[in-house]
Amino acid sequence: MSSKTIEVEHLSKAYGSTAAIEDVHFSVDAGEIIGFLGPNGAGKTTTMRILAGYLPATSGTVKIAGYDVHRHSMEVRRRIGYLPEVPPLYPDMSVKQYLYFVSKIKGIRAGDRRRQVYNAMVRCQLIERENTVIRQLSKGYRQRVGIAQAIVHEPPVIILDEPTVGLDPRQIIEVRNLIKSLAREHTIILSTHILPEASMICDRVIIINQGKVVTTNTPQDLQGQLEISSGYEIELSGNLEIVLPLLKAIPGVTNTILDNNLSIEDTQRHMLRVTCKSTTEPGKDIAALIVRQGLELHELRRTRPSLEDVFLELTTEEPLSVYNQ
């Protein structure tokens, strides 16, 4: 038996002839928070479902706490908490009734139910709503009930499928804090399509695209990847010959790309991409330089790296082709 809490090897799942995921493999240490990052339709939910033992895989193996998800299904189910994409709630039950029901079917001993349900409610800040019928709860509260459901039996492994999707910004922060507070005691694997979220909460980020693992990174590495696409988009007119080398000399600027395809209508106008380290903000120096050199500045816009940019950088040879939109 190895020390890895989750071991996924050569995992594939096909629906008919279409492959949802292909040859996915990774492993997770005890106490880690792993982010599963990818655009919609990348195979995140499929992977989460296979991990939770809900979907059988077409091929490959998943071991959780040393047990094969398929062959020792019941052993695995006792050891995981799972929040599906849509929280599996019974709208007619009160929060407390619901959590009691879950605690029963998860096999918590009768004597421990009261305490564990109470703990889960405290953890998820549901105490003041314990007698509210779930139907009447806001989306943020429902999500918390969903998480409470996943932790009520104190499982070593928690699987959360898009835990912050559809929440408002304040609720997102609350849910993220909640997840962070669960770390260490539990091994957590969560899926998301929001890059900053993954780099904020997770120890490691697994990027998945079109059913395949593109890369496994720490958030710091990811940050490095991002620097390439962090920068400014500038629309300006005038002679660029002199400006370009000077721009490159500004501290923090890493590269300039002239996008001639986008020199629209007026041939004097240019679209210029300036990339810079994500930690620096050389915007005012760039603007000052352009103005000082007597060029006309029409637009200067800060661009933040998007998940799509990272994907393109990781999956294609021409990292900056994304700007030719």
Added chain:
Amino acid sequence: MIVSNIIAIAQKELQSYFASPLAYVLAAIFWFFSGFFFVEILIGKQGLIQQVALKEQTEIVLSSVDVATEFLNAYSAILGTLSLLIIPILSMGLYAEEKKQGTIELLATSPLNNWVVALGKLIGVTLLFIFMLLPSLFYEAITFSAAEPPIPPVLPLLAHLGLVMMAVALLSIGMFISSLTTSNLVAAILTFSIILFLWIIDLMANNIGGWLGNSLEHISLLESYNNLVRGIINTSDFVLFFSYIFIGLFLTSQSIELFRLNHQ
């Protein structure tokens, strides 16, 4: 462990019935009609007591009429028919609702076997059905206590047992149908069609006779119900009831397994 899981599921099922207006509406309708027919059959204008009184007046009573037994037969037939009408509505949401709300993912990833969930649900809905039958049992208790000659109390109890057995058999099939769809309405319509089909089989069994009629009689739930109403206890009737129940449970477990296999 398994038993407590079954109880937990059954409890949850009952809870959800009583949290929605559906159970109350159904119970109200069922109680209204079962009460109405009770009164009609017993003391209505065409009722049994009236018929006996007429016969006695015209003094052409050749043999004494056992009102209690005749009433039990007639009323049990009515209760059976009413039950056939409400069973599809009781069973329609058992799985369709779980699939629609996504709670099937909770059940399927909890340490429960499919058949444990199915059995729990069947027990839950059966308890609701028994609850709906209670008033009619109460009416019968009052009436039969006044019967002359007295009717053995085991007879109405057997009739109700038969009704419950028939209902569980059909609810089990209805539960399977419910596990095939995410729509309550589709589940109810399909289950009702199957019940109608079984009804037709029963009619055919009674009419065509011969070896075919005979064998159809053996798979007719209504026939087995009638046997119990008449106070006849056959092992084969119970084997039939339990076969239906078992087939429903088995198919439900399999269909949920298949649903998971293909869930996108």
